[in-house]
Amino acid sequence: MLSVLHNSPTIANHPKFIARAISDDRLPVASVIEEIASQYRTIPAGTDIYSEGEASDDLYMVVEGWVFQHQILEDGRRQILDFALPGSLLGFQPDRGAEMTHAAEALTRATVAVIPRDRLGEFLSRDPELGLRVISAAAGALNTAYESLTDVGRRTAREAVAHLLLRLFSRICAAGPQVAGTAISFPLTQEHIGDALGLTAVHVCRTLRCLREKGVVQLTNGKLSVLDPGALAEIAGCMPDAEASSGTQIPSRERMRRVG
Amino acid sequence: MLSVLHNSPTIANHPKFIARAISDDRLPVASVIEEIASQYRTIPAGTDIYSEGEASDDLYMVVEGWVFQHQILEDGRRQILDFALPGSLLGFQPDRGAEMTHAAEALTRATVAVIPRDRLGEFLSRDPELGLRVISAAAGALNTAYESLTDVGRRTAREAVAHLLLRLFSRICAAGPQVAGTAISFPLTQEHIGDALGLTAVHVCRTLRCLREKGVVQLTNGKLSVLDPGALAEIAGCMPDAEASSGTQIPSRERMRRVG
DNA sequence: CGACTACTTGATGAATTTCAAGCCATGTGG
DNA sequence: CCACATGGCTTGAAATTCATCAAGTAGTCG
Numbered sequence: 001m002l003s004v005l006h007n008s009p010t011i012a013n014h015p016k017f018i019a020r021a022i023s024d025d026r027l028p029v030a031s032v033i034e035e036i037a038s039q040y041r042t043i044p045a046g047t048d049i050y051s052e053g054e055a056s057d058d059l060y061m062v063v064e065g066w067v068f069q070h071q072i073l074e075d076g077r078r079q080i081l082d083f084a085l086p087g088s089l090l091g092f093q094p095d096r097g098a099e100m101t102h103a104a105e106a107l108t109r110a111t112v113a114v115i116p117r118d119r120l121g122e123f124l125s126r127d128p129e130l131g132l133r134v135i136s137a138a139a140g141a142l143n144t145a146y147e148s149l150t151d152v153g154r155r156t157a158r159e160a161v162a163h164l165l166l167r168l169f170s171r172i173c174a175a176g177p178q179v180a181g182t183a184i185s186f187p188l189t190q191e192h193i194g195d196a197l198g199l200t201a202v203h204v205c206r207t208l209r210c211l212r213e214k215g216v217v218q219l220t221n222g223k224l225s226v227l228d229p230g231a232l233a234e235i236a237g238c239m240p241d242a243e244a245s246s247g248t249q250i251p252s253r254e255r256m257r258r259v260g
Numbered sequence: 261m262l263s264v265l266h267n268s269p270t271i272a273n274h275p276k277f278i279a280r281a282i283s284d285d286r287l288p289v290a291s292v293i294e295e296i297a298s299q300y301r302t303i304p305a306g307t308d309i310y311s312e313g314e315a316s317d318d319l320y321m322v323v324e325g326w327v328f329q330h331q332i333l334e335d336g337r338r339q340i341l342d343f344a345l346p347g348s349l350l351g352f353q354p355d356r357g358a359e360m361t362h363a364a365e366a367l368t369r370a371t372v373a374v375i376p377r378d379r380l381g382e383f384l385s386r387d388p389e390l391g392l393r394v395i396s397a398a399a400g401a402l403n404t405a406y407e408s409l410t411d412v413g414r415r416t417a418r419e420a421v422a423h424l425l426l427r428l429f430s431r432i433c434a435a436g437p438q439v440a441g442t443a444i445s446f447p448l449t450q451e452h453i454g455d456a457l458g459l460t461a462v463h464v465c466r467t468l469r470c471l472r473e474k475g476v477v478q479l480t481n482g483k484l485s486v487l488d489p490g491a492l493a494e495i496a497g498c499m500p501d502a503e504a505s506s507g508t509q510i511p512s513r514e515r516m517r518r519v520g
Numbered sequence: 521c522g523a524c525t526a527c528t529t530g531a532t533g534a535a536t537t538t539c540a541a542g543c544c545a546t547g548t549g550g
Numbered sequence: 551c552c553a554c555a556t557g558g559c560t561t562g563a564a565a566t567t568c569a570t571c572a573a574g575t576a577g578t579c580g
Contacts, residue, residue: 153458
């Protein structure tokens with residue numbers, strides 16, 4: 001399951017890093033998909049690939065750039081549902097012709113491969129293997145949604161931010177090996193992070209300062225440096241190891257669970 | 261997309277009810293799956309169908325009973341990821357042999373059909389249509405995960421509880437038509453609701469009392485009555501219509517979004 | 521009847537939001 | 551080149567939602 005990390009020895013092998021924390025696997029459907037894509041679309045930063053309510057009959061694969069999916073409530077509250085990096089599939093819908101329940105927006109300039117839903121069936125019968133791959137991709141997306149869910153629902157702001165950074169970092173590592181401490185391109189604003197985690201940008205700012213002051217990460221001007229992946233994973237993993245250097249308290253939410 | 265509601269005129273046709281609030285579609289893969297299931301398993305309430313960390317090479321379809329999926333943090337905090345009713349598929353994993361990133365537990369006594377992953381490919385090549393159905397099921401699960409995500413991240417406790425009840429209610433309606441006000445079997449405890457929404461059971465209790473006092477729902481002893489589906493949807497949909505009877509305030513989180 | 525679980529209610533406290541400024545970069549037009 | 555607007559970040563103080571702690575009630579089950 002950790003195949004995504006194979007290329008990144010320095011960081012990826014860190015024991016804390018190789019935890020269930022990172023369960024964000026997306027099989028490379030890339031090669032297959034690119035063959036059956038009907039066309040490519042390049043989208044400027046900040047514009048929608050598809051919008052909520054729209055009846056989209058296409059599936060997309062990100063080829064380049066960052067994309068995110070979100071839902072917006074009537075009064076403007078926004079929840080970011082997932083980030084899509086090159087290789088990610090986008091726009092699954094249960095039924096043909098169903099309205100999209102969320103929007104997808106390009107975070108940076110991005111290009112996507114467009115797969116018409118109608119032709120998917122045709123390709124599925126020609127190449128049964130493809131079905132498995134698409135199912136795997138969907139399963140991967142489901143897994144990251146589940147990770148986000150426990151981030152938002154059950155982790156502290158600090159834990160959640162650390163965990164999100166870790167997950168995104170691991171996906172970036174998957175694309176090309178990274179060395180700890182190196183600054184990598186990271187186009188999210190604090191507002192994006194907040195909207196992904198159910199926090200306000202203000203509080204993300206404070207949380208990030210906390211992580212910065214501990215020398216764990218550095219995040220400025222669209223560049224992310226993970227200085228201490230171990231400590232980051234420690235914070236994300238929310239284990240009250242008492243190892244945590246500075247006198248920061250983990251809330252005492254211990255509810256001893258009756259072990260089913 | 262609202263096919264799930266067709267049988268339930270009294271409630272399903274309510275305008276507020278037919279909102280994007282309910283985007284929880286799961287195609288009936290049932291008939292096909294039951295054919296290829298290798299066996300059935302019946303699980304007593306409160307025990308795991310699969311556990312986190314376990315390498316499960318099966319896919320499951322719930323045939324009877326309620327199941328829920330969850331993740332548990334080291335200190336006992338629990339996040340419920342989804343509820344599975346008869347017809348729901350369970351246990352998608354990106355890779356063969358991957359460790360499950362979450363557990364599935366029977367909420368009531370439940371029976372599931374077991375589909376060995378290995379044979380899935382085989383069946384996919386025999387019946388390409390099946391691939392589309394499984395993809396649809398995964399897309400449905402993804403949609404409900406996304407709805408939960410914005411419940412937990414961006415909705416008030418009251419909105420979130422109302423929205424969750426509404427979503428579950430709509431799924432129950434899909435199985436067999438219900439008339440507003442009728443008590444239906446609803447096996448979740450307040451703790452389950454809390455763990456699904458990132459709240460404590462105590463706070464769910466207070467929230468539920470609020471809904472009860474408004475005459476919107478009644479939830480006691482495993483029985484749920486939706487007395488006023490319209491009001492419930494109103495509360496869930498978080499539209500500041502000023503229609504809300506009692507003097508309850510919706511928090512002023514309006515951030516006017518620069519339209520991308 | 522005691523043990524247990526689910527639910528209820530109140531009082532207190534903590535995490536996070538809201539409101540309000542100010543800062544720093546970048547870009548734009550006179 | 552400067553004025554000025556803009557977007558993202560930062561920080562502080564006050565308000566609020568929600569969690570924690572604590573107790574008590576009701577229903578179930580052996």
